[in-house]
Amino acid sequence: MKVILASHMGMCFGVKDAIGITESVKEPELVTIHGELVHNSSVQERFKEQGFHTLHESARAELPQSPFVLITAHGVSNAERARLADSGKQLIDTTCPLVRRVHRAALHLQAEGFFVVIAGRHGHVEVEGLIGDLRDYEVIQSPGDVRGFAHQKIGIISQSTTPPLLFDEICAEIRRVNPDREIKVIDTICAPTRERQAAVKELLGKVDALVVVGGMNSNNTRHLCHQAELRGVPFYHVQDEHGLDEDALLQHEVVGLTAGTSTPDATIEGVHKALQRLGKPRQHRPQEGKASPGG
Ligand code: SF4
Structure with a gap:
């Protein structure tokens, strides 16, 4: 064979940088990792053994007990950052710059009056972070999920890890099903x-x-x-x-x-x-x- x-x-720079920042923490017992640092069990186990507190992704609505909270490479909404900061938590933010770019694109479209469509996976932490700052949005996983929207202006972005072909198919289907709308596409798939x-x-x-x-x-x-x-x-x-x-x-x-x-x-x-x-x-x-x- x-x-x-x-x-x-293998590992992208965003994940490597998040791990590097976490490894540089001097007192891990004072820090809660806000979800899964990376979606890899061996990496997570290593940090638990070093003394970090962890919060399962589905339990992130709970307020961590520790004074420091480490935001993962997947990012969170500005609303979530504010909630943690208002509760007196100090943030160690490892959000990947290419995830921040997706957030900027989403907020830019919203500010310009577009209904924001995210080509991504329902429930994924990156997507949860994105929708946390949006008033009106829809998450589309596949072309089959596309429907006609009531909004005149439709702005489309992608979760950073959506495959380019899938993103193109979703955009094409949105255009087909919503022929008379103003559609703006911002490609936010990471390199x-x-x-x-x-x-x-x-x-x-x-x-x-x-x-x-x-x-x-x-x-x-x-x-x-x-x-x-x-x-x-x-x-x-x-x-x-x-x-x-x-x-x-x-x-x-x-x-x-x-x-x-x-x-x-x-x-x-x-x-x-x-x-x-x-x-x-x-x-x-x-x-x-x-x-x-x-x-
Ligand atoms: S956005 Fe891309 S580069 Fe950044 S952590 Fe995710 S996969 Fe890696």
Whole structure:
């Protein structure tokens, strides 16, 4: 079995910077991470072990007990920042600059009188942060969700990790279903997402199967899997090398490897090495330290 790596994959600068800021915190026991710092369980566990308090994404309405609150790379609404600050919390803000750009675009459209449509995933923390500052909006996940809007001016933006093709399809459908409206589109997909999406498309033309490494609730990781699904290429979504299904993978001659933007380099390396071991003729494969097959 041969393994080919995607030309762009893994952690983006936004996630790396958020982790760097968190690692520089001197007294982690005074800090609550406001949701999942990144959608990666190994990274989260590491920070918990260092003494950080954590708040599940679904519990962010609760007020943290600690004096400091760390805002994750996914960002929050200005309303949420104000709520925390008014409660006396000091904020450590790791919001990615490219998420801030999406917020600016949304507020700009609202200020110009547009009904704001976000091409993104319902309930995702980035989207929750965006809608927290909007009076009138709609979140559209797929072209099938598009409807006719009563508003004369429709402004469309994207969650930073929405695949470019999906965004184009949603925009086209909104234009088709709302033919007489003034429509303004601001493309707010981040560059790392574009690069990883383009790289996986190229890779899918060369492989029989794809291994995608990333958190199960990572939006951009899911979209990488979806590319394989669209092309009819079998894919395996794993969080680390322990999730590899060796028997299934051995059915393929050429396997591609890619990873979501919240996947640490060490995790990708672990999966890569396990795939390389698997690719060696069976009698030459080391028996010790071999990853156990998983689901
Ligand atoms: S995926 Fe894009 S928007 Fe999100 S943290 Fe990375 S660079 Fe920033």
